[in-house]
Amino acid sequence: MDDLVCGFDDSVLDATHDSNGRVKRYSLYASKWKKKHLYYRIVNSPHDNEAEKYRVQNTVARAIKLWSDASPLTFYEAKDGQKADFVVKFIKGDHNDGYPFDGEGGIYAHAFFPQDGDVHFDNDEIWALKQENSPKKDLFIIAAHELGHSLGLGHSKVDGAVMRPKYRDIMKHKDMEKLSADDTAAIQAVYGPCPKVEYWLKDLLKRRTKPAISKRRPSTCSGPFDAMFMGADMRTYVMRGRYYWRLNEEKMIGRPQPLLIKHRWPGLPGNVNAAVTSYYTKRTYFFKGDRLWRYNNNILDSSFPIKTKGTGLPKNPDAALVWGPKNRIVIFRGKKFWVWNEFTRKVDPGFPKLIRKYWHGVPNHLDAALRWKNGITYFFKSGYYWKFEDDFEKTAKCYPRPVALYWSSCGGTSLERYGT
Ligand SMILES: [Ca+2]
Ligand SMILES: [Ca+2]
Ligand SMILES: [Zn+2]
Ligand SMILES: [Zn+2]
Known part of the structure; x- marks a missing residue:
């Protein structure tokens, strides 16, 4: 069995093919965030220690930046006591959301569409929290993929897209600093293009x-x-x-x-x-x-x-x-x-x-x-x-x-x- 990035089932949407059987580029889910400033909270790290959590924060921020750079969305890490729009956590086995994880291998992570947006990483995987060449699961590229779902995107069939469903396909792009044209088109189809400078100024x-x-x-x-x-x-x-x-x-x-x-x-x-x-x-x-x-x-x-x-x-x-x-x-x-x-x-x-x-x-x-x-x-x-x-x-x-x-x-x- 191919190792899948996430447990998201495209057949539910059947969105990767249109009625004529042509392959669509990207797929979108029916829901999107109704606001452009989103707060997130990183709940824990694989072994729950401070130095590790700091790495997770930086790596997740790097993944978020990919989406933020290509859209009018901005993201802030919620402070203690502040309400977060979505949370990011490491968790294993059955964790009471109807989508139990499956031990090492198989599915690595999953995420919920807006207005939920939560991202769960399977803590039975061994995670690479920074850029490295190792058999560990690359947190950055998987987070980038899951965040796509958190923002309302489905899977893509286009080579180079971070929204491809299989790990070995997205791993080729684990050093990406910029989304592919397909991912960019998808996020902008939902939220519009980058704001002009004047928007902020x-x-x-x-x-x-x-x-x-x-x-x-x-x-x-x-x-x-x-x-x-x-x-x-x-x-x-x-x-x-x-x-x-x-x-x-x-x-x-x-x-x-x-x-x-x-x-x-x-x-x-x-x-x-x-x-x-x-x-x-x-x-x-x-x-x-x-x-x-x-x-x-x-x-x-x-x-x-x-x-x-x-x-x-x-x-x-x-x-x-x-x-x-x-x-x-x-x-x-x-x-x-x-x-x-x-x-x-x-x-x-x-x-x-x-x-x-x-x-x-x-x-x-x-x-x-x-x-x-x-x-x-x-x-x-x-x-x-x-x-x-x-x-x-x-x-x-x-x-x-x-x-x-x-x-x-x-x-x-x-x-x-x-x-x-
Ligand atoms: Ca797994
Ligand atoms: Ca100065
Ligand atoms: Zn996925
Ligand atoms: Zn879950």
Whole structure:
């Protein structure tokens, strides 16, 4: 017997063939969610321990992102005591929902259609909770499949679709970062296409983020950020108030802890405005008020901090990043941006220019920005982020997205946590 991803029986719907016997691409179920913001709760993990649960959270969030990126749906992890629209859990044998699991092999998971949406994973399977090559059942790709059912989709017969019913077919795509055209067509047939950027922007463009609270030790770095940058060590750092976080690499477990800025960068005050590491000198620049600090890794270069007066740079910049094929340092403030030359320490002639004329779809009054190791540039504001691809020269249609879900390695997965 072929191992099936899930116990969902297509013959009930008979939806994969139309009346003329032609094979349909995807199939849809009769029900859909009546709202576009969905809350979910991860109840447990295979062995029910904290580190493992954190991995499950990240892996499920990665699977959810596939569907969210292709649709107007957004997902938030429900906080304790908060009502969830659907739950995700690991459970074995008969668990009183009329669809008992069958021990190892056979069926791996099942999910209920809206307005239920619950996803159950057979805990008699051995689960791979992160990307790895092993005979374990791949949680990411199976979660992606089951979430399709949770959102109202049936199975597909199209090669490459995550909604194919057999495990060996979807396993070929276990590293997928984007849904297939068939899955995308299916989810958009139910919920419509991605919202245009304007859909999100109405009030965001007007709003300025409040400065970060620096007195309490925060539990999450999910925003608002003071600054975000890649260090010379190619790690990603987030700053907020007196604290910084180093974002998790893929194989790390546990939530990153907030650490004191002054311990890592002696002499640097908290509440920085912006930070960026030079592509050429690997020095990290920190901007605050009318001063500029330059660090060689964690050592302050002599003669720094310096005043930015006379350089053409604005006081209190919003954000800084490295940009374009020439890897220029770009500084943002309000509605404008400047290109800054670290060798002459002067702003290039002709600047500032207006953000909206060159960075279509990117909001004014940013919180932070960075070019990440995937070469893609991200802008952050008010708990949302925008993705900006060099070759498109405009933000993708499905942005902005909430920071908390997609940058969850930063420790935040719930909307309420960013305090906006
Ligand atoms: Ca099973
Ligand atoms: Ca900032
Ligand atoms: Zn299925
Ligand atoms: Zn069940």
